[in-house]
Amino acid sequence: MGEDIQGEKPTLRTLSQETGFAVATVSRALAGDPRIAATTRETVTAAANRLGYVPDRAARRLRTGRTQVISLLLNTQHEFLGFTHEFLSGITEVLAGTGYSVTVVPDSPGEDRLAPVRTILRNNLADGILFTRTEAFDPRVRLLMEADFPFVSHGRTEFTTPHPWVDYDNEAFARQAVQHLVAKGRRRISLVLPGDQFTFTQHLRYGFLSAVRTAGIDHEIVPGVTLDSPPPAIAAALMQRRHAPNPPDGYVCVGEVTALLALAALTDTGAVQGVDADIVAKRASPIFDNVRPRIDTVFEDLRATGRAMAEMLLRRMNGEPQERLNRLFMPETDV
Amino acid sequence: MGEDIQGEKPTLRTLSQETGFAVATVSRALAGDPRIAATTRETVTAAANRLGYVPDRAARRLRTGRTQVISLLLNTQHEFLGFTHEFLSGITEVLAGTGYSVTVVPDSPGEDRLAPVRTILRNNLADGILFTRTEAFDPRVRLLMEADFPFVSHGRTEFTTPHPWVDYDNEAFARQAVQHLVAKGRRRISLVLPGDQFTFTQHLRYGFLSAVRTAGIDHEIVPGVTLDSPPPAIAAALMQRRHAPNPPDGYVCVGEVTALLALAALTDTGAVQGVDADIVAKRASPIFDNVRPRIDTVFEDLRATGRAMAEMLLRRMNGEPQERLNRLFMPETDV
DNA sequence: TGAGATAATTGAAACGTTATAAATTGGGGT
DNA sequence: ACCCCAATTTATAACGTTTCAATTATCTCA
Numbered sequence: 001m002g003e004d005i006q007g008e009k010p011t012l013r014t015l016s017q018e019t020g021f022a023v024a025t026v027s028r029a030l031a032g033d034p035r036i037a038a039t040t041r042e043t044v045t046a047a048a049n050r051l052g053y054v055p056d057r058a059a060r061r062l063r064t065g066r067t068q069v070i071s072l073l074l075n076t077q078h079e080f081l082g083f084t085h086e087f088l089s090g091i092t093e094v095l096a097g098t099g100y101s102v103t104v105v106p107d108s109p110g111e112d113r114l115a116p117v118r119t120i121l122r123n124n125l126a127d128g129i130l131f132t133r134t135e136a137f138d139p140r141v142r143l144l145m146e147a148d149f150p151f152v153s154h155g156r157t158e159f160t161t162p163h164p165w166v167d168y169d170n171e172a173f174a175r176q177a178v179q180h181l182v183a184k185g186r187r188r189i190s191l192v193l194p195g196d197q198f199t200f201t202q203h204l205r206y207g208f209l210s211a212v213r214t215a216g217i218d219h220e221i222v223p224g225v226t227l228d229s230p231p232p233a234i235a236a237a238l239m240q241r242r243h244a245p246n247p248p249d250g251y252v253c254v255g256e257v258t259a260l261l262a263l264a265a266l267t268d269t270g271a272v273q274g275v276d277a278d279i280v281a282k283r284a285s286p287i288f289d290n291v292r293p294r295i296d297t298v299f300e301d302l303r304a305t306g307r308a309m310a311e312m313l314l315r316r317m318n319g320e321p322q323e324r325l326n327r328l329f330m331p332e333t334d335v
Numbered sequence: 336m337g338e339d340i341q342g343e344k345p346t347l348r349t350l351s352q353e354t355g356f357a358v359a360t361v362s363r364a365l366a367g368d369p370r371i372a373a374t375t376r377e378t379v380t381a382a383a384n385r386l387g388y389v390p391d392r393a394a395r396r397l398r399t400g401r402t403q404v405i406s407l408l409l410n411t412q413h414e415f416l417g418f419t420h421e422f423l424s425g426i427t428e429v430l431a432g433t434g435y436s437v438t439v440v441p442d443s444p445g446e447d448r449l450a451p452v453r454t455i456l457r458n459n460l461a462d463g464i465l466f467t468r469t470e471a472f473d474p475r476v477r478l479l480m481e482a483d484f485p486f487v488s489h490g491r492t493e494f495t496t497p498h499p500w501v502d503y504d505n506e507a508f509a510r511q512a513v514q515h516l517v518a519k520g521r522r523r524i525s526l527v528l529p530g531d532q533f534t535f536t537q538h539l540r541y542g543f544l545s546a547v548r549t550a551g552i553d554h555e556i557v558p559g560v561t562l563d564s565p566p567p568a569i570a571a572a573l574m575q576r577r578h579a580p581n582p583p584d585g586y587v588c589v590g591e592v593t594a595l596l597a598l599a600a601l602t603d604t605g606a607v608q609g610v611d612a613d614i615v616a617k618r619a620s621p622i623f624d625n626v627r628p629r630i631d632t633v634f635e636d637l638r639a640t641g642r643a644m645a646e647m648l649l650r651r652m653n654g655e656p657q658e659r660l661n662r663l664f665m666p667e668t669d670v
Numbered sequence: 671t672g673a674g675a676t677a678a679t680t681g682a683a684a685c686g687t688t689a690t691a692a693a694t695t696g697g698g699g700t
Numbered sequence: 701a702c703c704c705c706a707a708t709t710t711a712t713a714a715c716g717t718t719t720c721a722a723t724t725a726t727c728t729c730a
Contacts, residue, residue: 009459011686022710027688037708054458058396059686062715067393069438076424081622084420089411092441101438101460103404106427122344123389125436231625260625267627287416290566290595291626292602346716357680362718372678394716397685673730680723686715693710700702 010051018047030055066127070100070313071120073107073131073140077228081256082285083302090306091130098314100127107131109228114139121147128313130154134165135197150316152309152325155199164316164325166308168300170200170254173331174207177252177280178215180296180333184278186250188218190241192234192258194227204254220248227255234258238265253281256288259295282331298331305329345386353382365390401462405435405648406455408442408466408475412563416591417620418637425641426465433649435462442466449474456482463648465489469500470532485651487644487660490534499651499660501643503635505535505589508666509542512587512615513550515631515668519613521585523553525576527569527593529562539589555583562590569593573600588616591623594630617666633666640664 008014016023021040029036029044047053061067072091074084092102103126105116117140120126127150131140134155144151145163152164174191181189191208194201205221212219225237234257241247242265253259259281266273273279273293281288283297308327316325343349351358356375364371364379382388396402407426409419427437438461440451452475455461462485466475469490479486480498487499509526516524526543529536540556547554560572569592576582577600588594594616601608608614608628616623618632643662651660 009457012688013686023686024688024711025709027686028709031688035708040708052457056397056686057458057460058393058402059715060688061393062391062397062685062717063687063689065715074423074427078420081416081620082419084423085413085418088409088419088439089441092409092439096441101440103436103438104423104427105436106424106431122387123392124344125392231621235625257622257625260622264625264627285416286566287592287595290570290592290599292599347718348716358717359681359719360679362716363679366718370678375678391716394685395718397687397715398717398719400685671730673728675726675728677726678724681721683718683720685717688714690713691711693708695708696706698703698705700704 010048010053011056012053014051015044015047015053018051019043065124067124068100069103069126070095070128070130070310071103071105071116071126073116073129074104075107075109075133077109080284080300080302081287086284086302087132087306090303090308091310093303094307094310094314100314107133114143117143121149128152128317130309130313134199136199136202138199150313152313152316154305154309157199162323162326164312164322166305166312166327166329167200168305168329169331170203171207173282173298173300174204174252175211176331176333177282177298178208178211178250180280181250181252181278182211182215182217184250186217186278188220188246188248189250189252190220190222190238190248190262191252192222192225192227192237192254194254196226208252218246227258231257231261235261235265238262239268242266242269242271249277251277251279253279256281256283256285259283259288260291263291263293263295298333300331301329345383345388346391347388349386350379350382350388353386354378400459402459403435404438404461405430405463405465405645406438406440406451406461408451408464409439410442410468413467415619415635415637416622421619421637422467422641425638425643426645428638429642429645429649435649442468449478452478456484463487463652465644465648469534471534471537473534485648487648487651489640489644492534497658497661499647499657501640501647501662501664502535503640503664504666505538506542508617508633508635509539509587510546511666511668512617512633513543513546513585515615516585516587516613517546517550517552519585521552521613523555523581523583524585524587525555525557525573525583525597526587527557527560527562527572527589529589531561543587553581562593566592566596570596570600573597574603577601577604577606584612586612586614588614591616591618591620594618594623595626598626598628598630633668635666636664 012023012026015026026044029041057068095102107113107116129151132154134153134157136158138157141153141157141163145161152166154166156165156167178189189212193204222237225234238261251262253262259279262279263273266277271277280296282300284300284302288295288297312325347358347361350361361379364376392403430437442448442451464486467489469488469492471493473492476488476492476498480496487501489501491500491502513524524547528539557572560569573596586597588597594614597614598608601612606612615631617635619635619637623630623632647660
């Protein structure tokens with residue numbers, strides 16, 4: 001089925017026959033090679049447009065070794081609602097029209113995080129890699145740096161060798177969140193942290209601790225659970241603390257799920273947010289606009305993060321010096 | 336940098352030199368061609384494993400025309416929190432290990448929905464296509480059927496020619512949701528519908544209307560807004576109805592955002608969910624477990640949907656007859 | 671014993687592109 | 701008229717795979 005009206009799919013040979021120039025000349029003309037005469041280039045590009053020529057990716061890839069593909073290692077766990085959606089939208093937004101396509105590779109939390117990277121390197125499946133949930137001495141970063149393979153990490157590392165990264169200032173977020181609660185008169189602030197292996201956990205911890213110490217107030221980092229724990233486990237831990245003597249009157253929540261859990265814990269113990277306690281949450285989606293009672297939020301723009309990472313990867317693949325390829329997003333307070 | 340310990344990347348020629356068989360024989364042996372002697376096949380596969388041979392995708396693609404790529408047209412709008420994440424996880428789960436990779440192509444709601452499909456067809460960018468938010472006479476379905484190109488739609492169409500689809504029984508969902516509210520004694524039920532162009536909107540409408548008529552109760556389909564309207568607009572429409580005489584005492588919510596909006600509308604007008612009115616919502620993520628007051632929910636398993644679509648696409652590409660490639664997920668009531 | 675069939679293997683071509691090296695053209699300067 | 705050089709263009713090979721058609725080795729049967 002499907003008779004082509006135009007006939008066969010045009011190739012360089014088609015254009016060669018059409019214009020009378022050799023295949024090599026046509027290729028050069030389209031590539032913008034300066035050794036080709038301007039008139040020739042015009043003739044060739046005109047013919048290419050007329051016939052709707054588009055270079056064959058497989059052939060180009062075979063010849064040059066460049067895949068025109070960017071791989072995104074996507075974690076199956078995320079504390080933000082809509083993380084994947086926002087992040088991915090930002091990336092595809094930038095990459096649309098560049099000729100690069102985005103492939104998604106699952107990055108399972110418990111499994112070997114190196115395996116997908118190794119596969120990509122060994123089988124030459126991409127020209128660049130993006131990934132999230134970076135660890136302090138992330139083995140993926142080490143491997144990719146050794147291989148001199150282009151990548152951008154979402155999150156910083158503690159390696160001394162510089163590499164491209166995009167991050168959010170979680171230290172500033174934690175500090176501001178505490179200060180906001182202190183300004184509301186709160187004196188005992190609770191925090192659930194992500195797993196210790198992630199770099200941003202240290203940033204959160206440091207910002208949180210230094211802010212509570214400066215303010216001279218009490219704090220607690222909820223023990224036994226992380227942001228990646230099953231929500232019921234987090235809920236149980238929060239409830240336990242609410243029933244203990246001296247329950248917290250302020251909550252700093254790094255994810256939306258935790259914020260809802262904290263809110264539920266308050267409600268379930270007869271406390272009222274805004275009266276008996278306050279919550280400050282980092283949000284990535286507008287969902288909290290619809291939650292009652294309202295929660296104070298700090299916005300993290302994950303779409304912009306995705307855009308920044310994609311742009312940075314393009315620049316890295318273009319050979320820009322790595323030292324300058326960093327971007328730290330500052331928290332934007334809504335309230 | 337990066338000195339290969341193993342030396343060069345192994346190709347068919349490497350295996351040929353290693354085993355003494357010709358390149359053609361090696362290729363056939365690995366492909367399982369029955370004309371190749373069993374002993375030869377063993378020798379060759381052993382060498383392939385030893386050297387870690389993996390076929391070059393570009394070369395294979397150039398030769399066979401098959402891309403080993405599946406394109407996912409991903410809409411930038413979705414009423415479910417975590418839709419993208421769940422759906423994509425299901426797809427990659429099935430495709431992992433099959434040799435297919437998934438590329439994500441943005442499918443902008445306002446724009447020409449055919450453009451990305453045309454690009455994929457013309458430039459031979461994929462072997463199969465998955466997409467969502469199917470319309471009654473979806474132009475993408477028409478084009479792909481004409482081109483005899485493998486695809487699976489999320490949602491049915493009204494074309495007479497059969498094609499592969501995976502869908503959720505939204506008619507049953509709407510009916511059950513109404514019945515649940517009626518059983519709680521509710522007599523005036525409200526519903527916000529998606530845009531009229533989508534097939535599943537008709538299913539929702541039909542299930543909703545037939546259930547309210549059977550029960551002999553009042554209903555209203557909120558006018559002037561759809562599920563894709565900006566949340567503030569939906570909120571305003573809901574509030575307007577709450578202030579009017581005879582406000583609804585039951586809400587059927589197709590998405591999580593709408594459910595939160597309805598809950599907020601109740602709260603903001605001093606009504607209490609569970610007392611003055613009830614909400615039944617379709618959910619795709621466990622978020623509602625954390626919302627107070629609790630909302631009755633019906634689960635739609637989007638991860639399973641993604642899995643089903645990927646599996647079905649593989650079968651379609653394997654040449655199975657299209658008539659049998661359908662799957663309708665039934666609602667699972669939680670409460 | 672040899673012809674004819676069958677089984678197993680192989681050389682060579684092709685997919686569409688880019689890069690290397692060589693060839694052609696048109697002037698300028700002598 | 702000649703040579704040389706720059707400006708263009710071109711033939712050719714290669715990337716790694718699959719497949720057609722042809723070749724060689726092995727077997728069966730008269």
